[in-house]
Amino acid sequence: MSLPSDRFTGVLAAALTPQTADGTPDGKAMTAHCNWLLANGCDGLAILGTTGEANSFGLKERIRIIEGLVEAGVPGETLMPGTGSCAVSDAISLTKVAVNAGARGVLMLPPFYYKTPSDEGLFAHFSEVIQGVADDRLKIYLYHFPQMSATPISYNLIEMLIKAYPDTVVGMKDSSGVFDNMAGAAKNFDGFCVLAGADDLLLSLLEQGGGGCITACANVASSLAGQVYNGFHAGEDVTKANATLTQVRQVISSFPPGAPALKTLMARHCGNDDWLNMRPPLQNLSGEKASELFAAFDAIDYQMPAI
Amino acid sequence: MSLPSDRFTGVLAAALTPQTADGTPDGKAMTAHCNWLLANGCDGLAILGTTGEANSFGLKERIRIIEGLVEAGVPGETLMPGTGSCAVSDAISLTKVAVNAGARGVLMLPPFYYKTPSDEGLFAHFSEVIQGVADDRLKIYLYHFPQMSATPISYNLIEMLIKAYPDTVVGMKDSSGVFDNMAGAAKNFDGFCVLAGADDLLLSLLEQGGGGCITACANVASSLAGQVYNGFHAGEDVTKANATLTQVRQVISSFPPGAPALKTLMARHCGNDDWLNMRPPLQNLSGEKASELFAAFDAIDYQMPAI
Numbered sequence: 001m002s003l004p005s006d007r008f009t010g011v012l013a014a015a016l017t018p019q020t021a022d023g024t025p026d027g028k029a030m031t032a033h034c035n036w037l038l039a040n041g042c043d044g045l046a047i048l049g050t051t052g053e054a055n056s057f058g059l060k061e062r063i064r065i066i067e068g069l070v071e072a073g074v075p076g077e078t079l080m081p082g083t084g085s086c087a088v089s090d091a092i093s094l095t096k097v098a099v100n101a102g103a104r105g106v107l108m109l110p111p112f113y114y115k116t117p118s119d120e121g122l123f124a125h126f127s128e129v130i131q132g133v134a135d136d137r138l139k140i141y142l143y144h145f146p147q148m149s150a151t152p153i154s155y156n157l158i159e160m161l162i163k164a165y166p167d168t169v170v171g172m173k174d175s176s177g178v179f180d181n182m183a184g185a186a187k188n189f190d191g192f193c194v195l196a197g198a199d200d201l202l203l204s205l206l207e208q209g210g211g212g213c214i215t216a217c218a219n220v221a222s223s224l225a226g227q228v229y230n231g232f233h234a235g236e237d238v239t240k241a242n243a244t245l246t247q248v249r250q251v252i253s254s255f256p257p258g259a260p261a262l263k264t265l266m267a268r269h270c271g272n273d274d275w276l277n278m279r280p281p282l283q284n285l286s287g288e289k290a291s292e293l294f295a296a297f298d299a300i301d302y303q304m305p306a307i
Numbered sequence: 308m309s310l311p312s313d314r315f316t317g318v319l320a321a322a323l324t325p326q327t328a329d330g331t332p333d334g335k336a337m338t339a340h341c342n343w344l345l346a347n348g349c350d351g352l353a354i355l356g357t358t359g360e361a362n363s364f365g366l367k368e369r370i371r372i373i374e375g376l377v378e379a380g381v382p383g384e385t386l387m388p389g390t391g392s393c394a395v396s397d398a399i400s401l402t403k404v405a406v407n408a409g410a411r412g413v414l415m416l417p418p419f420y421y422k423t424p425s426d427e428g429l430f431a432h433f434s435e436v437i438q439g440v441a442d443d444r445l446k447i448y449l450y451h452f453p454q455m456s457a458t459p460i461s462y463n464l465i466e467m468l469i470k471a472y473p474d475t476v477v478g479m480k481d482s483s484g485v486f487d488n489m490a491g492a493a494k495n496f497d498g499f500c501v502l503a504g505a506d507d508l509l510l511s512l513l514e515q516g517g518g519g520c521i522t523a524c525a526n527v528a529s530s531l532a533g534q535v536y537n538g539f540h541a542g543e544d545v546t547k548a549n550a551t552l553t554q555v556r557q558v559i560s561s562f563p564p565g566a567p568a569l570k571t572l573m574a575r576h577c578g579n580d581d582w583l584n585m586r587p588p589l590q591n592l593s594g595e596k597a598s599e600l601f602a603a604f605d606a607i608d609y610q611m612p613a614i
Contacts, residue, residue, distance in 0.1 A: 023395070023435075055393040055420035058400070059365060086362040088330070088586060093365070111588050112420065113362035114564055115455055121588030128330075128587060148422055150457050257421055279395060280435060281418050281428030 007170060007193035008080055008105040008141065009211040010043025011202075011225040013218035014051035016262055017065065019277040025061060027068040029274065032307075033219075033266075034074050040305040041226025042218060045074070046107055046173070048082035050148055051216040051259050056279035059090050063097045076102020080214070084109030084143060088125055092132035105139040107173055107214070112149040119157045126161055130168055138168050145175035145197065148257075152176075155185065162189060173197055173214045183208040199225055200246040206232045216258040220265050221248040223305055244302050251296045255285065264290050265297060269304050314477060314500035315387055315412040315448065316518040317350025318509075318532040320525035321358035323569055324372065326584040332368060334375040336581065339614075340526075340573075341381050347612040348533025349525060352381070353414055353480070355389035357455055358523040358566045363586035366397050370404045383409020387521070391416030391450060395432055399439035412446040414480055414521070419456040426464045433468055437475055445475050452482035452504065455564075459483075462492065469496060480504055480521045490515040506532055507553040513539045523565040527572050528555040530612055551609050558603045562592065571597050572604060576611050 003009060015037065018029035034045050047069065048054035048062055057065070062081075070076050081098045083106040085091040091108070098106045108129070110122050130138065142161070144153040153172060161169040174182035175197025182201065186194040186209045193211035196202050202213040202225060218225050224245040231238035255261035260278060264285050267275035276284050285293060310316060322344065325336035341352050354376065355361035355369055364372070369388075377383050388405045390413040392398040398415070405413045415436070417429050437445065449468070451460040460479060468476040481489035482504025489508065493501040493516045500518035503509050509520040509532060525532050531552040538545035562568035567585060571592050574582035583591050592600060 050420075056395065056418065058392075058394045058397040061394070061396060085365075087365045087368070088363065089368060090365040111363065113357075113455065114588055115457070116563075117588035118590055121590045124587035124590065148420065150422070256423075280431035281421055281424035283425055283428045283431065 003193050003211055004191050006139070007191070007211055008044055008139070009193060011041055011212055011218060011222055011229050012044035012046045012080060012195065012214040013037045013042050013222055014049040014214055014216045015045045015047045016219050016259060016266065017047070017052045018275060019279070020274065021277055023277065023279045025057065025065050026274065027065070027072065030065065031069055031072040031074060034069060036305070036307060037218070037222050038078060041222035041224070043212070044078050044080055044104065046080045046082065046214040049107060049214070050145065050257070051219065051262065052082065053259060053279055053282065054082045056282070059093060062094055066097055066101050070101045077104045079103040080105045080107050080141065082107045082109065082143070086111040086113045088128045088132070091129045095129060095133045095138065096135070099133060099135050099137050105141050105170070107141045107143050109143045109149055110151045110153060112151045115150055117151065119154055119160065122151070122157055123160045126169070127164065130165055136167070140169050141171040141173055141193070141195065142169065143173050143175070147176070155188065158185065158189060158192070162192065171195065171211060179204060182210065186210045199249040202245070203228055203232060203238065203242045216262060217248050217252050219262045220304055221245060221302065224248065224302065244300060247300045248302065251293070251300065254296070255289065255293055257282065260285050261293050264293060268294070270307055310500050310518055311498050313446070314498070314518055315351055315446070316500060318348055318519055318525060318529055318536050319351040319353045319387060319502065319521040320344045320349050320529050321356040321521055321523045322352045322354045323526050323566060323573065324354070324359045325582060326586070327581065328584055330584065330586045332364065332372050333581070334372070334379065337372065338376055338379040338381060341376060343612070343614060344525070344529050345385060348529035348531070350519070351385050351387055351411065353387045353389065353521040356414060356521070357452065357564070358526065358569065359389065360566060360586055360589065361389045363589070366400060369401055373404055373408050377408045384411045386410040387412045387414050387448065389414045389416065389450070393418040393420045395435045395439070398436045402436060402440045402445065403442070406440060406442050406444050412448050412477070414448050414450050416450045416452070416456055417458045417460060419458045422457055424458065426461055426467065429458070429464055430467045433476070434471065437472055443474070447476050448478040448480055448500070448502065449476065450480050450482070454483070462495065465492065465496060465499070469499065478502065478518060486511060489517065493517045506556040509552070510535055510539060510545065510549045523569060524555050524559050526569045527611055528552060528609065531555065531609065551607060554607045555609065558600070558607065561603070562596065562600055564589065567592050568600050571600060575601070577614055
């Protein structure tokens with residue numbers, strides 16, 4: 001039940017996007033954050049995902065984020081940028097940039113404006129992207145997050161895509177929170193690399209042949225997720241690390257949509273309030289909410305690694 | 308209860324976007340379609356809306372569509388382009404283009420990726436757009452379409468925006484289908500120009516002080532909508548035109564999301580199958596569905612105006 005070696009397995013952080021006061025992505029701060037994550041349990045960086053506020057940036061800004069990280073020395077092979085778009089033309093442009101930057105994979109949202117599209121319509125969209133990119137290096141991880149995209153990735157669609165593009169459509173991030181869906185996909189589709197979108201499901205998914213996780217909480221707790229992932233593969237008892245990781249997840253989950261709470265924790269940890277900058281419609285936590293967050297987070301038996 | 312004269316009242320078509328076989332917007336065909344609509348009952352053109360597949364085009368493509376129409380002689384003052392975006396930066400860029408093209412208004416979706424954003428977060432987004440465009444000519448019509456955007460425009464948000472930007476936020480297209488919501492907004496907010504997103508609610512909304520409509524069906528039935536709008540203001544009996552318009556609406560509504568059915572009707576009417584081109588995830592009607600559509604549409608006592 002082992003996955004092909006080219007699959008992007010392990011612990012990936014849905015990396016936050018640090019910004020200056022006017023909302024411009026701060027490449028220097030983001031590079032530092034990515035390097036810190038890679039040094040503390042992360043195998044990869046799922047930049048430009050939901051937690052990274054990808055859809056709040058335009059195409060040019062997203063391109064600059066990807067290229068800027070690689071220029072600053074973050075290895076392309078550690079990256080799984082989000083490159084999905086409602087517009088097939090933008091998805092092609094951004095995916096080409098990611099592939100040329102050496103990204104080991106891309107995380108692809110379906111087009112998410114029109115609701116209840118047919119599987120044939122979604123297949124046509126992904127097909128046009130794959131054929132438009134036209135690059136054998138492209139490895140796509142489908143992004144199933146119905147609560148946010150309102151556009152689920154069905155097993156039927158996965159089957160259609162794997163059949164047509166077996167060397168390109170290689171996995172899925174499942175952020176639905178429905179364990180049976182992710183475990184079922186890992187079991188049903190041979191060689192398909194399923195990554196849990198929730199830290200508390202990582203261990204159970206690994207036991208079912210899953211590839212790892214891509215999570216928001218990994219921004220502040222990648223070392224714990226790394227302990228679970230590596231310990232599992234080493235046959236060690238990871239009960240304690242898993243329990244602690246689950247506690248972190250529970251705390252962050254109680255401050256949806258996650259990114260503001262994580263930025264609040266990073267601002268305190270780095271002693272730098274620039275971390276509080278984010279793009280609307282996301283908004284900073286109120287002072288009261290931030291205090292609640294700190295109290296709940298500090299009650300966990302866990303220390304964030306030093307910057 | 309009359310609206311200020313600068314409001315964009317009347318019948319606006321949520322204009323379709325003709326495309327070449329590879330999905331490139333066809334400027335020449337779109338110009339012809341827009342001119343035909345203006346000659347047959349339309350007071351304005353809400354290009355780049357849901358029916359116009361706006362979110363299926365990238366920023367550059369959308370800019371080209373707006374500028375191309377004006378270069379081809381479509382008067383800027385007839386345009387209400389959709390310029391909303393999940394990314395505040397793109398919304399600013401596109402809105403500037405629309406204003407500089409002479410658009411009488413813009414139709415603005417809220418950022419629609421993050422679900423259940425706060426009104427404060429949405430207010431911050433619209434504020435950044437308005438301040439980023441920084442142009443007194445800007446007139447925004449908020450786009451309330453919860454079934455598609457999954458991001459409603461609440462009365463509370465309207466109130467916040469009108470208070471902060473009384474000369475800029477001047478109306479709303481309400482595509483919710485909830486008559487009480489649109490009538491309530493027309494009554495509650497003085498001078499606020501509410502446009503119905505559904506043809507069958509046009510007459511009732513006019514009776515409550517509404518400004519008119521922006522509809523998908525106007526692509527094929529703007530002459531009927533024009534008869535209802537103009538007849539109402541002339542104090543004429545518009546019962547028959549309204550009943551026929553409602554029948555058209557009922558037929559198109561039974562083929563969601565509308566754009567494929569409308570393109571199918573236009574292809575037949577123009578004798579040009581290029582009209583069937585559209586971007587995924589939208590898909591053409593099957594042959595069987597197209598036959599059903601033709602049968603239902605042809606049963607209505609209505610002839611589309613000659614091309």
